Amino acid sequence: MEATYVVKNSKSSKKKKKAQTVEETRDRDCLTELPEPLLHNILSYLTMKDVIKTSVLSKRWRYIWLSITCLKFLPMKKQKYKEVGFINRTLLLHKGPKIQKFSITFVYNPAHAHQVDSWIHFAIARNVNELYLDFPCKRSCLFRYGYKLPHFIFSCRSLTVLALKHCVIRIPVNFIPSSLKILSLEHVFFIGGDISDLISSSPILEYLSLTNCLSSSDLYLSIFKVGMKTLKIYESHYYSQSSKLDVYAPFIVSFELVTNMSGKNYVMKKMQSLESASFDCIGTPGLQFNAEDKRQSIVQILDEVHHVKELRLCSCYILALSSGEGQDFITFAVTCLRIKTGLTKWELPGIDYMLKHSPNIETLIISIDKNEGEKEPNFLNLLGNxxxxxxxxxxxxLDVHTSTKTEELLEKLQNEMNFLRFLLKNSKVLEKLIITTCKGVDFGKSESKKLKLMFLLTQELLSFPRASRDAQISFS
Structure with a gap:
């Protein structure tokens, strides 16, 4: 009996120890026990206002924020002088010798110019790697009231990422070679100099994005760097119609251009390394460029990128191929074609042209913009690939509230259905037809109407003749 008692006591002791271990684990602050570099990484996703609040969590957390390497400031709901004071005190107390990322969004007033300069100088003095600056101005005139970027920022050799918004850049005459890999400029006004000088001073630049940037002169981009791979240009609404855009980029792999299709002259040359290109228009200017010179400009752009494997076009470019003669010499090497179109009767000839002159196309992605078409496509190409x-x-x-009958809704979709009929009928090796309905269609409480419409659509699609027995249709 005595031996049995000892065994039971041993088991009971083990259970108590296990329960005590579980309780201790629950009471432990696992987050606080993480190594400091990992804590810094977690804090990098927070704004400095929230980062400083963590100092009250425990003794260890009290001073962690003083040495974090990622500092992010966003506009605060305080009086401006209190916000400035908060930023100044935060930077004054910071003890870290190195800054990885410095990001600040500050509603700018010319009276704060010296303060803002000191914040940027703080980051550069600590060899910042990534600098994100956004200085929206309450006044509309960016040139007169916007923040003017100091010249010393161009002498920072530690910068690899520079993203600027809502500021003025006076391009200096002499540059010190920089280590920039990514340069993103948005709502930036250039004064004097040439942006190509800024690009040439960055020998390892890989990515350049210009969004709604303004210049007092024409924009010339001569990019002859082997490492430069991505170029994105989003044109401002306010570009002068007499200005000019010239792009020479023989080593660019990916190119994206969004324009307002103004009267300016667009020149794209020496882009033989391109693999993907995307062209879009601001607003809906597709039917506004009847002038022959605008059409020819678009055709010349497309001719320059005819060798790309992936091509994205808006209806504006499709219309340029639809109207006029003289572009039959262009043959595209594209394997993946993305089109934003209304499938209108004015665009069908342009789509016809693209399909007939793209013998290697394997994937066709269509985003329906508007629906004004009236007839089934009459393409000749059999889409062999x-x-x-x-x-x-x-x-x-589709406006489900103006039509009470499901049959009427189906009738309004006949233009799109005709296009699908054509694709199924002429695509000999088609494997997948994926149809994604617009999320903005509101059937309200008419769930039965939606189900009936989807049933009728499915039945009609299944009745279409198919050139490929392997073609599968799916809705999502």
Whole structure:
């Protein structure tokens, strides 16, 4: 009996120790026990206002924020002088010898110029790697009231990422070679100099984005760097119609251009390394460029990128191929074609042209913008290599509240259905037809109407003749 008692006591002791271990684990602050570099990484996702609040969590957390390497300041709901004071005190107390990322968004007033200069100088003095500056101004005139970037920022050799918004850049005459890899400029006004000088001073630059940037002169981009791979230009609404955009980039791999299709002259040359290109228009200017010179400008751009494997076009470019003669010499090497179109009768000839002159196309992705077409496409090309078709924004123009009958709704979709009929009928190796309905279509409480419409659409699609027995249709 005595031996049995000892065994039971041993088991009971083990259970108590296990329960005590579980309780101790629950009471432990696992987050606080993490190594400091990992804590810094977690804090890097917070604004400095929230980071400083963590100092009250425990003794260890009290001083961690003083040495973090990522500092992020966003506009605060305080009086401006209190916000300035908060930023000044934070930077004054910071003890870290190195800054990885410095990000600040500050509603700017010319009276704060010296303060802002000191904040940027703080980051550069600590060999910042990534600098994100955004200085929106309450006044509309960026040139007169916007923040003027100090010249010393261009002498920082530790910068690898520079993103600027809402500021003025006076491009200096002499540059010190920099270590920039990514340069993103948005709502920036250039004064004097040439942006190509800024690019040439960055020998390892890989990515350049210009969004709604303004210049007192024409924009010339001569990029002859082997490492430069990505170029994005989003044109401002306020570009002068007499200005000019010239791009020479023989080593660019990815190019994106969004324009307002003003009367300016667009020149794209020496882009033989391109693999993907995207062209879009601001607003809906597709039917506004009847002038022959604008059409020719678009055709010349497309001719320069005819060798790309992935091409994205808006209806504006499709219309340029639809109207006029003289572009039959262009043959595209594209394997993946993305089109934003309304499938209108004015665009169908342009789509016809693209499909007939793209013998290697395997994937066709269509995003429906508007629906004004009246007839079934009459393409001649049999799409011998087309394997995947994705149709986005299906039913985008459907107003379910004006039509009481499901049959009437189906009738309004006949233009899109005709296009699908053509694709199924002429795509010999088609494998997938993926149709994504527009999220903006509101059936309200008419769930039965939606189900009936989807049933009728499915039945009609299944009745279409198919050139490929392997073609699968799916709705999402």
């Amino acid at each position: 087309l394997k995947t078709v994705k149709l986005y924004n299906f039913m985008s123009d």
